[in-house]
Amino acid sequence: MTPRLRARVAGVGACLPARVVTNDELAERIDTSDAWIRERTGIRERRIAAPGETTSALAVAAARRALARAALSPAAIDLLLVATSTPDHTFPATATAVQRELGIPPSPAFDLQAVCAGFVYALTVADSLIRTGHARRALVIGAETFSRLLDWEDRGTCVLFGDGAGALVLVAEEQTGTVLDRGILAARILADGRHYHQLYVDGGPSSTGTVGRLRMNGREVFRHAVTAMTESAREVCRRIGLPPSEMDWFVPHQANVRIIDAVAKRLEIPAERVAVTVDRHANTSAASIPLALDRLVTEGRLEPGQLVLVSGIGGGFAWGSLVLRW
Ligand code: UT7
Numbered sequence: 001m002t003p004r005l006r007a008r009v010a011g012v013g014a015c016l017p018a019r020v021v022t023n024d025e026l027a028e029r030i031d032t033s034d035a036w037i038r039e040r041t042g043i044r045e046r047r048i049a050a051p052g053e054t055t056s057a058l059a060v061a062a063a064r065r066a067l068a069r070a071a072l073s074p075a076a077i078d079l080l081l082v083a084t085s086t087p088d089h090t091f092p093a094t095a096t097a098v099q100r101e102l103g104i105p106p107s108p109a110f111d112l113q114a115v116c117a118g119f120v121y122a123l124t125v126a127d128s129l130i131r132t133g134h135a136r137r138a139l140v141i142g143a144e145t146f147s148r149l150l151d152w153e154d155r156g157t158c159v160l161f162g163d164g165a166g167a168l169v170l171v172a173e174e175q176t177g178t179v180l181d182r183g184i185l186a187a188r189i190l191a192d193g194r195h196y197h198q199l200y201v202d203g204g205p206s207s208t209g210t211v212g213r214l215r216m217n218g219r220e221v222f223r224h225a226v227t228a229m230t231e232s233a234r235e236v237c238r239r240i241g242l243p244p245s246e247m248d249w250f251v252p253h254q255a256n257v258r259i260i261d262a263v264a265k266r267l268e269i270p271a272e273r274v275a276v277t278v279d280r281h282a283n284t285s286a287a288s289i290p291l292a293l294d295r296l297v298t299e300g301r302l303e304p305g306q307l308v309l310v311s312g313i314g315g316g317f318a319w320g321s322l323v324l325r326w
Contacts, residue, residue: 001177002177003176003177005172006172006173007170007171008172008183009169010169011168012065013065013069013294014166014291021048022045023044026158030153032159041160041256041282042257042260043256043257043279047281048147054088054145060102062143072169077104079138080104080108080109081095082095082141084285085146086144087111094143095141108134108135114286114314116314116315117312119288122142124189130172140167142165143165143287144163144285150213156216160256162281162284164291165287170183181325182326183325190228191319192316197215198317199217222258225256226263232319233250233263242307248308249296249306249307250273251296252274252311254278275292293310309321
């Protein structure tokens with residue numbers, strides 16, 4: 001076997017705003033019910049950032065926990081990626097605010113915008129930069145304050161999302177070049193802009209000069225989500241020569257428990273090996289996958305050496321899947 005550089009996970013961390021908003025609380029403000037939301041989405045509650053609690057603040061807190069678990073100081077980091085669609089400011093990159101706050105020395109730091117697929121995209125980019133020798137210790141964060149983009153009068157969307165952040169530390173490691181290696185083993189990212197208006201924000205600096213509000217054609221998104229996640233998940237598994245059913249964990253983007261169940265069923269992955277956090281967090285976009293990974297580790301369920309299949313889709317549509325050995 002030819003030895004090769006791998007991006008291995010050295011630590012995971014998460015941060016959720018303190019404020020819990022239940023379905024019943026939303027039902028006091030808009031025409032909805034706990035029963036409808038739970039039945040159609042699996043969501044019971046979500047966290048909402050406090051006034052002044054920014055995406056970068058959540059990102060920094062998640063990053064500190066991931067660094068502590070990796071036993072690394074911020075000074076060791078030489079690549080910082082923040083996957084977000086809710087940056088603190090239009091520019092500069094939220095990653096540079098995180099870099100300043102953590103005291104990470106001059107190194108590449110940038111935001112990556114692929115909405116709910118953002119974390120899969122960011123891991124794929126970090127993996128490529130590590131394997132080509134551009135970085136040795138990367139901090140990859142998914143952080144969002146989607147509550148700031150919601151139309152709180154639109155019951156079809158405002159009940160679906162929440163705020164939060166999660167982070168992974170990846171380290172470069174020379175390994176054997178086989179499927180037994182720890183780290184990212186295969187990744188596939190894609191987008192299809194023909195679906196631009198199925199899920200988008202109706203504002204922005206160069207279109208309206210306003211921040212805008214989230215708009216979604218839920219049924220279309222649902223349909224594409226199941227197909228795209230299933231197909232890209234199958235492809236990355238094929239690349240490492242194992243069927244999806246051999247994965248120890250499936251950690252999908254958390255938008256709707258019905259989407260998660262439909263994809264897991266098609267991939268023949270039993271429910272006990274599927275991470276579900278949408279009930280407590282709702283859809284936190286780019287943060288949902290690292291938040292779910294953090295939960296598995298904190299509960300002692302995800303162990304070193306286990307195979308993890310991650311998959312996500314969001315606006316664009318942009319989507320992708322990745323297999324890693326923890
Ligand atoms: O991260 C990727 C982004 N997002 C997603 O993956 C979301 C994908 N889509 C979905 O999860 C689902 O399509 C939704 C949860 C958004 C909607 O579920 P659905 O089963 O497709 O419902 P629907 O949109 O077809 O609406 C059914 C009914 C409608 O009433 P009528 O026209 O049948 O009388 C809606 O007005 O449910 C109504 N409705 C609600 N009722 C109570 C829509 N939202 C609500 C609500 N409370 N919050």
